Amino acid sequence: PFFYLPLRIALSSRRPRIYDPTCDSRRDHHSYSATKYHRTPSPQPSPYLLAKLRDYEDLHRRCGPLSDPTLNPQEFRTDDCKFVVYAPSQGLGNRILGLSSTFLYALLTNRVLLVEFGPDMEDLFCEPFPNSTWYLPETFPFRFQLQSHRFRKAYSFGTLLQKKEEDQQNSAPALLQIFLQDKYNDYDKLFFRDENQGFVHRVPWLALVHDGYLIPCLFQMQSFRSELEKLFPDQETVFHHLAKYLLSPSNEAWEHITGFYKAYLAKAEERIGFQIRVFEPKKTTFPAVMKQIMSCTQKHRILPQSRSKSIFVASLSRKYYEEIDSMYGERSHGGIAVYQASHEGKQHFGDNSHNMKAWMDIYLLSMSDVLVTSSMSTFGYVAAGIAGVRPWIVMIPDPYHPRGADEPSCERAVNIEPCFHFPPWFAYPDQPGTVGPVARCEDVSWGLKIV
Numbered sequence: 001p002f003f004y005l006p007l008r009i010a011l012s013s014r015r016p017r018i019y020d021p022t023c024d025s026r027r028d029h030h031s032y033s034a035t036k037y038h039r040t041p042s043p044q045p046s047p048y049l050l051a052k053l054r055d056y057e058d059l060h061r062r063c064g065p066l067s068d069p070t071l072n073p074q075e076f077r078t079d080d081c082k083f084v085v086y087a088p089s090q091g092l093g094n095r096i097l098g099l100s101s102t103f104l105y106a107l108l109t110n111r112v113l114l115v116e117f118g119p120d121m122e123d124l125f126c127e128p129f130p131n132s133t134w135y136l137p138e139t140f141p142f143r144f145q146l147q148s149h150r151f152r153k154a155y156s157f158g159t160l161l162q163k164k165e166e167d168q169q170n171s172a173p174a175l176l177q178i179f180l181q182d183k184y185n186d187y188d189k190l191f192f193r194d195e196n197q198g199f200v201h202r203v204p205w206l207a208l209v210h211d212g213y214l215i216p217c218l219f220q221m222q223s224f225r226s227e228l229e230k231l232f233p234d235q236e237t238v239f240h241h242l243a244k245y246l247l248s249p250s251n252e253a254w255e256h257i258t259g260f261y262k263a264y265l266a267k268a269e270e271r272i273g274f275q276i277r278v279f280e281p282k283k284t285t286f287p288a289v290m291k292q293i294m295s296c297t298q299k300h301r302i303l304p305q306s307r308s309k310s311i312f313v314a315s316l317s318r319k320y321y322e323e324i325d326s327m328y329g330e331r332s333h334g335g336i337a338v339y340q341a342s343h344e345g346k347q348h349f350g351d352n353s354h355n356m357k358a359w360m361d362i363y364l365l366s367m368s369d370v371l372v373t374s375s376m377s378t379f380g381y382v383a384a385g386i387a388g389v390r391p392w393i394v395m396i397p398d399p400y401h402p403r404g405a406d407e408p409s410c411e412r413a414v415n416i417e418p419c420f421h422f423p424p425w426f427a428y429p430d431q432p433g434t435v436g437p438v439a440r441c442e443d444v445s446w447g448l449k450i451v
């Protein structure tokens with residue numbers, strides 16, 4: 001039978017992790033310094049969103065870990081609290097989109113967001129929720145198993161639907177995995193159907209396993225539509241507000257970011273960020289990528305020579321930085337200084353210092369006035385979303401999507417919202433019952449974004 005055991009866990013983490021009121025990046029974000037780092041005016045959150053966040057903080061304080069350290073774990077009851085656990089797996093850009101989506105789902109469904117971060121995610125962010133922590137307690141019975149295939153087979157929403165064991169009327173399991181990774185099946189996808197939310201709502205513990213920007217699909221659902229409209233009257237800034245609230249760089253990350261900024265970027269009158277992401281570097285040639293970038297920047301006059309500028313290049317490879325520097329750098333033209341903070345060669349997994357560099361690159365990109373990003377890359381979506389800058393998205397050729405000579409080398413994003421790459425078919429705007437302001441993405445024809 002499916003898992004109907006009562007799930008009672010001790011919500012007191014052994015390791016004292018807690019909200020830090022002295023988070024420098026959060027302080028700077030709320031002060032005059034914010035305009036120094038991000039010159040594009042930040043959109044203002046709605047009063048309704050602010051009130052919702054304060055209510056959420058109360059809920060998290062009441063229900064979340066460390067809320068009452070005197071509580072005997074055996075007696076801990078989660079009866080009137082519900083949780084959603086976020087367990088990430090892919091790159092940092094993907095994770096940030098997944099985390100932001102899960103948080104919005106928590107807000108919409110009055111759940112407490114807890115995160116299961118491994119050591120590779122240590123100290124990237126300040127904890128967001130006052131007087132509590134967002135870490136999943138170490139006493140949680142299924143730690144680091146939430147994403148496993150076995151766990152999915154036993155405890156996922158999709159499996160349960162497939163076996164027809166969901167009981168829409170009566171009992172609900174104590175814990176349900178919601179598997180929404182790119183290879184999710186037709187049963188898993190039914191999570192995005194309004195008629196299943198009532199059942200999901202009765203489950204006290206959800207584990208969302210995904211790394212994508214689910215929010216366009218939430219906008220397509222009747223269940224959430226009116227609340228989303230109230231929270232985000234300007235719906236093209238959803239990710240921006242969520243990320244700015246949830247993901248403040250830790251003091252360590254902030255030191256790296258502001259140190260680099262002050263040393264190299266602060267003086268420029270205009271800052272241009274290039275984010276160059278090549279998914280298949282063995283099959284996509286350097287000249288082919290460079291050609292797309294140059295064709296885009298020349299056509300749209302992204303690099304005129306008049307003012308004092310800096311170019312910040314984020315890429316795993318050093319070659320793009322060297323090429324751009326040789327073409328536009330101070331040595332050849334004067335005026336334009338070209339920088340790169342790191343060049344890691346390739347994506348690493350499970351590596352904290354690599355993730356710290358990625359976070360630093362994302363944030364430094366977000367301090368640009370003009371952004372040139374790469375198609376299909378969540379890394380670029382996150383930078384543009386935090387920046388509040390509509391990027392020029394360069395169509396990076398790859399073996400599966402060779403770009404024809406008559407196709408544009410880049411497209412200006414219609415807004416700063418990220419793209420969700422793997423929506424279910426029934427969430428497309430031309431399907432009956434969809435209700436949101438959602439369209440196909442500029443760079444991924446099968447993806448959806450809020451417009």
Ligand code: GDP
Nearest residue numbers: 091092093094314315347357358361377378379
């Ligand atoms: P995506 O794969 O482009 O959608 O972006 P993700 O962030 O999800 O995954 C790519 C991962 O590769 C990042 O998290 C980094 O670990 C690494 N990476 C890719 N591009 C860069 C870059 O420009 N700078 C740094 N430091 N790391 C990068």
